[in-house]
Amino acid sequence: xxxxxxxxxxxxxxxxxxxxxxxxxxxxxxxxxxxxxxxxxxxxxxxxxxxxxxxxxxxxxxxxxxxxxxxxxxxxxxxxxxxxxxxxxxxxxxxxxxxxxxxxxxxxxxxxxxxxxxxxxxxxxxxxxxxxxxxxxxxxxxxxxxxxxxxxxxxxxxxxxxxxxxxxxxxxxxxxxxxxxxxxx
Amino acid sequence: xxxxxxxxxxxxxxxxxxxxxxxxxxxxxxxxxxxxxxxxxxxxxxxxxxxxxxxxxxxxxxxxxxxxxxxxxxxxxxxxxxxxxxxxxxxxxxxxxxxxxxxxxxxxxxxxxxxxxxxxxxxxxxxxxxxxxxxxxxxxxxxxxxxxxxxxxxxxxxxxxxxxxxxxxxxxxxxxxxxxxxxxxxxxxxxxxxxxxxxxxxxxxxxxxxxxxxxxxxxxxxxxxxxxxxxxxxxxxxxxxxxxxxxxxxxxxxxxxxxxxxxxxxxxxxxxxxxxxxxxxxxxxxxxxxxxxxxxxxxxxxxxxxxxxxxxxxxxxxxxxxxxxxxxxxxxxxx
Numbered sequence: 001x002x003x004x005x006x007x008x009x010x011x012x013x014x015x016x017x018x019x020x021x022x023x024x025x026x027x028x029x030x031x032x033x034x035x036x037x038x039x040x041x042x043x044x045x046x047x048x049x050x051x052x053x054x055x056x057x058x059x060x061x062x063x064x065x066x067x068x069x070x071x072x073x074x075x076x077x078x079x080x081x082x083x084x085x086x087x088x089x090x091x092x093x094x095x096x097x098x099x100x101x102x103x104x105x106x107x108x109x110x111x112x113x114x115x116x117x118x119x120x121x122x123x124x125x126x127x128x129x130x131x132x133x134x135x136x137x138x139x140x141x142x143x144x145x146x147x148x149x150x151x152x153x154x155x156x157x158x159x160x161x162x163x164x165x166x167x168x169x170x171x172x173x174x175x176x177x178x179x180x181x182x183x184x185x
Numbered sequence: 186x187x188x189x190x191x192x193x194x195x196x197x198x199x200x201x202x203x204x205x206x207x208x209x210x211x212x213x214x215x216x217x218x219x220x221x222x223x224x225x226x227x228x229x230x231x232x233x234x235x236x237x238x239x240x241x242x243x244x245x246x247x248x249x250x251x252x253x254x255x256x257x258x259x260x261x262x263x264x265x266x267x268x269x270x271x272x273x274x275x276x277x278x279x280x281x282x283x284x285x286x287x288x289x290x291x292x293x294x295x296x297x298x299x300x301x302x303x304x305x306x307x308x309x310x311x312x313x314x315x316x317x318x319x320x321x322x323x324x325x326x327x328x329x330x331x332x333x334x335x336x337x338x339x340x341x342x343x344x345x346x347x348x349x350x351x352x353x354x355x356x357x358x359x360x361x362x363x364x365x366x367x368x369x370x371x372x373x374x375x376x377x378x379x380x381x382x383x384x385x386x387x388x389x390x391x392x393x394x395x396x397x398x399x400x401x402x403x404x405x406x407x408x409x410x411x412x413x414x415x416x417x418x419x420x421x422x423x424x425x426x427x428x429x430x431x432x433x434x435x436x437x438x439x440x441x442x443x444x445x446x447x448x449x450x451x452x453x454x455x456x457x458x459x460x461x462x463x464x465x466x467x468x469x470x471x472x473x474x475x476x477x478x479x480x481x482x483x484x485x486x487x488x489x490x491x492x493x494x495x496x497x498x499x500x501x502x503x504x505x506x507x508x509x510x511x512x513x514x515x516x517x518x519x520x
Contacts, residue, residue, distance in 0.1 A: 022452075022459045049460065051484065054467075054477045061472055075484050130453040130491050134445055163452035165444040 004032060004180050005156075007039055010119060013154050014177040015145050019161040021183050022126075026050060028182060029123045030062050032156060033069060041154070042068040042118045044109050048096040048127040051076045070113060072105045074098075097131040099140050106144060110151055119154040120144070125172065126160035134168040145175040208232035211293065220279070220300050222272025238269040260285050266301075277302040328407065328426035333419065336360040348407075348428050350400025366397040380411070384422070388413045394429070405430045442502070449495045457485050457492075 005016065020028045026049070036043045047055060052071035059066050071090040091105040110118065122144065128137050141157060148155040157176065161183035164172070173179060209232045213225040221238060228234040239245035248267050255262040265281040279298040286293055322329050322342050328349075331340035337360045341353040349366060356362045367373035376395050383390035389412040396404055411424040464481050467473045473481070504514075 022455045023462065025456075025459070026463055049456070049484075051477075051480050054473055054481060057477065058467075058472065076480065077487070126452055127456055127488075129448050130456070130488050130495070134448060160452065160456070163448065163455070165448055167441075167444075168448070 004035060004182070005039075009178070010036070010039055010041060010117075010154050013148070013152050015148055015155040015175070016157070016178050016180050017125075017172055017176040018156055018158045018180045019183050020158060020185075022160045022163065024182070024185075025124055025126075025158060025160065026058070028158060029055070029121065030058055030064070032121060032158075033059055034062055034064050036119045036121070037064050037068060040117060042070065042113055042115050044070045044072065044106070044113070044118060044120045046072045046074070046102070046106065046120065046122045048074045048131070049123055052090050070109050072102065072109060074102060095131060096128050099132070099136065099143075102140070103143060103147075106147060110147075110153065116152060119156065120148060122155070122157045124158040124160065126158075126163040129163065134165065138168060138171045141172055142175050208235055210234060212295075217298070220271065220277060220298075221269065237272070239267070240270050244268075256283075256285075278305045328424075328428065330424045330426070332360070332422050332424070334413075334422065336363060338362060339421065345426075348399065348405060348426075349397065365400070367395070368398050372396075384411070384413060406433045446495075446499050450492060450499070453488060453492050453495075457488050460485055460488075 004018070005014075009016075018028060018032070029045075029050075033043055033045065045052070045055060050058075052073040053076070055071070056066055056069070059069060066089075069089065072093060073090055074093040074096040076092060077094050091109055093101045093105055096102070106120070110120075122141075125137060125141065128140070132140070145155065155176075157172070159169075159172070161181070209230060210228045211230070213223075213228050218224055221234075223234055223237065235245065239248055252262065252265070255265065261283050263282050265283075266278060267281065268276050268278050270276055278301050280301050281296050281298050283296045286295065322340060325342060325344060328345040329340060329342040330338060330345055332338050337358065338356045339358075341351075341356045345356075346352050349362075351362060351365070363373065363377075367376055379393070380390070383393065389410075391410045393409045393411070394406055395409065396406055398404055406429050407426040408429045409424055409426045411422060413420050413422050415421075460481070464473075464478060464485075468478060
């Protein structure tokens, strides 16, 4: 199993920026969630790329106990099926561009979990580029990072290494504690 | 009365004409004939020619009054300038110098006139040229600064006043302005050294960019062209500056815009491609069901729609920002 984050890192409630290649975003997502779960952490997946239904299935297929995995799904949008809507482990946001709803969903989910051993995974900063300007993305990541620090919770932002301009990348690096560069792997 | 034309200089001593104090002409030399167009026989022993030479009564009266006034005090006049009208209607400027002298017939005045029309015109032309040059320097749309090798300012035009915020009255004759424009000693030293090097290498430089600090503390980027020229046994450095701050900012904005566009177009398309490949892989491995596939494909379609929207925004922004785009292309981009 991959070991991207040490137990100490998670205990210190560090915030990470994981850089990966475009073709490996989903793979990294699953590996990270698996690692977090193995360390006994609950996870909140903010997904702007894959619908939660698919991610949940893939996690299960990879042996992740999804009882500790919560989702904020900004992909499925308005076409939410009735059975999906009943799932208490997911909150829907109609678009990744709706940062206000996204922020509310993050706050509510963290309140719902009420567990310090929680880690947020944001997948991915790069997909947000489809919906938002880099300035707004930067603001949003800043907001989430601050929120995590206030609530004393770990966070991981996934981004495609070559998809961010140097200015945005520099800004993001100032919001996090550590960069995990997996783009060459 | 003696009249001497410039082109009759060789006849200074011989060509003269005398007149009585009441203005009657007694002598009218060939130069006087050449300049005025009136022959001696037409004017001698008469004072009528003055009316012809000064046809405007008020001007004639002014001249007469002035002459009388001068003669009352000095009994002669020097360098009196009048404008007379020649026979063919041309106006010429003459400077007059007179002396009175006694003759057997009584008091006579000799007036030597010099035609300075061309000289006057040349002076006016030079003055106009100087004024024109000063006007150009003052009102040029570029910063124009002239200094000596020690950095003392000699010319500081309006554009320089406007951009730097320092009026010429505070700058001319001084050299401490550079400390204000380049307040950071290290940067000032760097700029000074580079300028000295370029000047000593070639005596000039072009498009040398410096960042200056204006009086209000704002920063402007100036592109300088400079040349050293010999001047009154020494040297002067002429520096012509263009404030390129806005252009530079526009360039940076353009780079920023293009970068943003690349991030919001290229990168997302790459993500869609990778997602589609991922979906294929998941399908091949039977990891997802039909409903999942449909949802995933729908997401990618939504992403593609959003990218099209971003592209339209980009087109519209380019079309509205660049005036150089022909109207037909602008309309196409705005669609």
